[in-house]
Amino acid sequence: MGLSTDFSYNKLDANLYRFAYPRRYSYIGSFNNNFKWERLTVQASLLYCYFDEHVKYFEGSADRKAISPTIAISYQPFTSKAFRLRSFYKESLRMPTFNDLYYTLIGNTLLKPEYTKQYNLGFTLTHESKYLFDNISIQTDAYYNQVRDKIVAVPSANLFRWMMLNLGSVQIKGIEANIGVTKLIGKEIAWNSGFNYTYQKAINKTTGQSSYNHQIPYMPLHSGTAHGSILWKALSFNYSFMYTGERYALPENIALNYIQPFYTTDLGFVYQNNNHRPQWKAGLDINNLFNQYYDVVHNFPMPGRSYRFSFTVNL
Amino acid sequence: MNKTILLIAITCLLFSCRKERDLNGEESTPLPPQADTTIAGFYVLNEGNWNTNMASLDYYDYASGTYRKNIYTQANPDATLGLGDVGNDICAYGSKLYAVINASNKIEVMDVVTAKRIKTIALKNCRYITFANGKVYASAYNGEIALGPNAPNGIVVEIDTATLNIKRTAEVGRQPEEMAIVGNKLYIANSGGYSPPDYEKTVSVIDLSSFKNIKNIDVAINLHRLKADADGDLYVSSRGDYYETPSRLFVIDTKTDAVKKRFDIAAANLSLAGDSAYIIGSEFSYKTGNWENTYHVINTKTETLLNGSFIKDGSEAALDKPYGIIADPISRNIYITDAKDYVSSGVLHGYNKDGKKIFTVTSGNIPAHFAFVYKPITQ
Numbered sequence: 001m002g003l004s005t006d007f008s009y010n011k012l013d014a015n016l017y018r019f020a021y022p023r024r025y026s027y028i029g030s031f032n033n034n035f036k037w038e039r040l041t042v043q044a045s046l047l048y049c050y051f052d053e054h055v056k057y058f059e060g061s062a063d064r065k066a067i068s069p070t071i072a073i074s075y076q077p078f079t080s081k082a083f084r085l086r087s088f089y090k091e092s093l094r095m096p097t098f099n100d101l102y103y104t105l106i107g108n109t110l111l112k113p114e115y116t117k118q119y120n121l122g123f124t125l126t127h128e129s130k131y132l133f134d135n136i137s138i139q140t141d142a143y144y145n146q147v148r149d150k151i152v153a154v155p156s157a158n159l160f161r162w163m164m165l166n167l168g169s170v171q172i173k174g175i176e177a178n179i180g181v182t183k184l185i186g187k188e189i190a191w192n193s194g195f196n197y198t199y200q201k202a203i204n205k206t207t208g209q210s211s212y213n214h215q216i217p218y219m220p221l222h223s224g225t226a227h228g229s230i231l232w233k234a235l236s237f238n239y240s241f242m243y244t245g246e247r248y249a250l251p252e253n254i255a256l257n258y259i260q261p262f263y264t265t266d267l268g269f270v271y272q273n274n275n276h277r278p279q280w281k282a283g284l285d286i287n288n289l290f291n292q293y294y295d296v297v298h299n300f301p302m303p304g305r306s307y308r309f310s311f312t313v314n315l
Numbered sequence: 316m317n318k319t320i321l322l323i324a325i326t327c328l329l330f331s332c333r334k335e336r337d338l339n340g341e342e343s344t345p346l347p348p349q350a351d352t353t354i355a356g357f358y359v360l361n362e363g364n365w366n367t368n369m370a371s372l373d374y375y376d377y378a379s380g381t382y383r384k385n386i387y388t389q390a391n392p393d394a395t396l397g398l399g400d401v402g403n404d405i406c407a408y409g410s411k412l413y414a415v416i417n418a419s420n421k422i423e424v425m426d427v428v429t430a431k432r433i434k435t436i437a438l439k440n441c442r443y444i445t446f447a448n449g450k451v452y453a454s455a456y457n458g459e460i461a462l463g464p465n466a467p468n469g470i471v472v473e474i475d476t477a478t479l480n481i482k483r484t485a486e487v488g489r490q491p492e493e494m495a496i497v498g499n500k501l502y503i504a505n506s507g508g509y510s511p512p513d514y515e516k517t518v519s520v521i522d523l524s525s526f527k528n529i530k531n532i533d534v535a536i537n538l539h540r541l542k543a544d545a546d547g548d549l550y551v552s553s554r555g556d557y558y559e560t561p562s563r564l565f566v567i568d569t570k571t572d573a574v575k576k577r578f579d580i581a582a583a584n585l586s587l588a589g590d591s592a593y594i595i596g597s598e599f600s601y602k603t604g605n606w607e608n609t610y611h612v613i614n615t616k617t618e619t620l621l622n623g624s625f626i627k628d629g630s631e632a633a634l635d636k637p638y639g640i641i642a643d644p645i646s647r648n649i650y651i652t653d654a655k656d657y658v659s660s661g662v663l664h665g666y667n668k669d670g671k672k673i674f675t676v677t678s679g680n681i682p683a684h685f686a687f688v689y690k691p692i693t694q
Contacts, residue, residue, distance in 0.1 A: 017511050018558065165656070210659045217658075249367060250658045256369065256385065256679065299368035299396055 005029045012098045020102045021056035024095075039076040045069070051095055061101055064113055066093045083125050086141075090118045096151055112166050115148040133181040145172040168206025170216060175199045193228040204251060211251035218297075220245035220261070238268035249298035262294030283310040346665070346674045348380035352645040355690040358430075359639075360402040360414055361679030364657060370402035370416055371679035372430060375663075382663075382676045390430040398423065407686040408446040409476060415441045415453060418460060422453060424479055427688055434479045438472060447496040448523075451476055454491040454503055464510045466490065471503055471521060483526040487519040495543040497569045499523045502549055504538035505531075511556060518551060520572060532572050534565050542587050543569075544615040550592055552582035562598050566618060576618055580611050586649070588642035590616045593625050593649055595637040608637055625649065627670030634664070641685035648673070652682035 006028040013021060032045035050065040072088035096111040122141030128134065149166035175198070182192040202219045204211050215221060222245035229238045243263040250257040270283040284307070291305035349356075356376040363369030372387040387398045399419030406413050411433065412425040422436040422444070440456035451474040458466045469491035473483040488505025495502050500520050507515030514536035522529045535553035542550045549567040553560075562583065566576040581596030596609035610624040610631055624631060631637075638661070639652040647668035654661050661682040665674045 210655070249369075250364070250680065252659055254660065256371070256660075299400075 001033045003029075003031050010098065012102065019057070022061075022098055022102050023054045024098070025052040025054075026050070027052070041074045043070075043072045045071075049093060055102075061096065061111065064093070064095065066113075066115075068092055082127055083123065085121075085123050087121045088118070089120075090116075092116045092118075094151070100151060111151060112149045114151050114166075117146045119144045133183050135180075135182045137178075137180045139178045141174075141176045143172070143174050143176075145174075146170075147172070167204070167216075168209070169204075170202060171205045172200060172202040174201065188232055190231040191228070193226070195224070195226050197224040198222070209251070211253070214251060214253040215248060217250055217257075218247055220247045234272050234274065236270045236272070238266075238270075240266045240268075244296075257298075259295060259298050262292060264292065264294065265289040279314040281310075281312040283312075284308070285310075342384045344382045344384070344676050346375065346380045346382050346676055349377035349643075349648065350646055351378055353689055354643060354645055355688045357641070357650070357688060358405055358407065358412065358686045359652070359663060359678055359682050360405040360684040360686070361661065362402050362681040362683045363398075363400065364680055365401050365418060367680070368396055368400045368419075369680050370398040370400060370414075370419075372398060372402075372405075372414070373663075373678050373682070374430075384677075385679060386430050387425075390425075391432050394432060402684065403441070404443040405684045405686040406444050406446060406451070407688050408451060411476065412686065412688075413444050413451055413453075415444050417441060422474075436474065436479060436481065438481070442491065443493045445494045445496060445501075446476075449476055450474065450482075452494055452496070452501060454487075454494055456490050456509075458509075462509050464513065466509045469505070471501065473526060485521050485526050485528055487521070487528055488515040488517055488531070490515070491519070492539045493541040495541050495549060496523070497543050497547045497549070500529075500569065502532075502541060502543075502567070502569070504534075504541040504551055506537050506539060506554070508537055508554070511537075514556070518549070518567065530572065532567060532574070534567070534574055535563060536560060540582060540585055542585060542592070544587050544592070545590070546615070548575075548615065548618075550585060550587065550613075550615075552585065555598075562596065564594065564613075578611075578613065578620055580620065581607070581609055584638065584640050586640045586642040587615065588644040588647060590614055591642070591647075593640060593642050595640050595651065597637050606636065608634060610637075625670050626666060626672075628672055630664075630666075630672040633675075638681065639683040639685060641687070643687070650685065652678065654681045654683070657681055 008026045010024040027050040029048040030045060032043065035042040047068045052063050053061045068091035070090040075085045077083065077085060094114040096113065100111055120141055120143040124139045126137040147170040150170050152165055152167050177197045180194045184190055199222055200219060201221060202216045204214055204216055206212065224243045225241065227240040229236060241263060245261045247259045248257040249259055267286045267289055268283065270281060272281045273279060287306045288304055294302050296302055354377060356374060359373040361371045361373065363371060371385045374383045374386055399416035399421065401417040402414055403417035404415040407427050410427055412427045412430065414423045416423055417440065420437060420439045420441065422438055422441060424433045424436065425431060426433060438453060438455050440458055440460060442454045442456060444451060444453045446452065452471055453474065454471050455469060457470045466489055468486050468489055471485050471487055471491065471494065472481045475482050487503050488507065490506040490508045492504045492506050499522065501523055503519050503521065505515035505517050505519060507513060516533055516536050517531035518534055518538065519528050520530045520532065534551055536556060537554040538551055539554050540552035544550065547569045549569060551565045551567060553563045555562045562581040564578040564580055564582040565574050568575045580594065581598040582594050583597040585592055585594040592613040592615050594611045594613065598607050610626050612621045612625045614621060634653050636654040637651050638654040642649050649666045651664050652661055653664065660680060661678045663676050663678045663682055664672060667673050
């Protein structure tokens, strides 16, 4: 059982024109308790926040308070410790920062805090075997999040005045899976690989908007990574692959806002001489092997195929 | 090894998931046709959110009533990444169409019929465009897009319409905006918007013979719009400072080059046709945090503010952020764009001369500027 309290005081001064000179007093209290049985662990906590805000000029952000509970459960259903079920529920509040609120010609003082409710269910499995792999571990989570008043920045009537906005309601459903395997081949070759896959449907649920029920900007529905490395004596080889599915640059899922999916393949070779002095290391990296055109941020092209040679000597 | 085969398989699988971005995404929407006059239709320049490189061009054809969206990318498949970043103004003059692309620091010159690129003219932080006597004039901040007191003075340039080269340059105030030409003088509104509270307060006057700044007329802070009426009066808007000083509209008499009248109305944008000035006020107040939209008419002959909104059927409630406006000088139809939340697709609304809505069509991102195309097109 634990009880903790925090008090913090933030102030922001600037020699900017029309600056509000905000002060924020944050009072945070947290009560948490752990329950432990042989196969079951339960953690519960209750967080109380109170934000008291003052400004010298103009209107400040209203005072905010919230009580947010969290409960997390971890359960081992079988006698084997290799498999565990996990689940949590969490509520949280994110206050807009001073930057969000008070930078003149950028912020307005009317932002509301962002509230999030998270539901998560998942399992972990670790398994050692003698056949296909020496070791395999799998982690999978399914989650459902509800975000109210998500804070985003959008440009305003002219480009001197970006506005911070609350986006209304966003609903996120997702699955995340991670698999890791390791294997010793013969006596000298060590291999390990990892795969990650994420499915995330993040939908704008603000009624009355033209992007109602559309996937929110810059959030791919599918994304994943794969990596592998092989170690043989002083030589190692790395492979990494990243996939980001189709995305949209702006809230509406229309052709004009469409961003192509991209996948980059990177290779790396390292030769490391550890046995003789001086120790040295030589490496070759090839990034974006297939020289694919891609944008992470819409219309900001990323580099094509690139090479990097490295040589390190430890004296 | 198995793993290699697996990885190749995954790569091939994902490779097939990638479809080409549909850059030729021209869409047509049927709208009511308009009376066949000397105006063939108009272009709409969608600004596109700053830093998104999403400026786009639409065209409304009067005779067929067809509204064509995103025509630039189809007309110019070789133009890398489209029209550019922030389309700030457009005009059609002679056989050419000039689009000022602010954050791409260029003026895109196109064929007025096909919208095919003829040339691009580099001009740093260019803002607005106008024309007279076979020349095109463009205003430019002539510095980086950045707030601060160190921004240089702005300029106005004269472009030869045959060679499409900048012939002459004159220095004006900081961050100059709209221009109008009356007689042999060019009037340009200085804003000083990069360095609040030290705004500019003047309209600069350029003598077109010498192309020199011959005087500055004191008006108000943060000037923006500037239009000339049939009698040689200028309607100049002040943005105010978004706090204590609200947006206002001033009238300058070009015979005396002095302010002769002030209208205490917000003027975000306006269009003059015949003896009427149609003014939209879309004003944001940091004090209340609200937007207030107004739709005023001024009789420019008598210089009086008429009662009531120029939208008569109550349909203005559908407008979120009225942004661009143009009145057809012949039919007196009024066209208003709605920028919405600046990240969604905007909307173009058409109203007839009685202030009744006749159509609504979805446009590109932040529809803002208009250029009428007159027929027959004369060189």
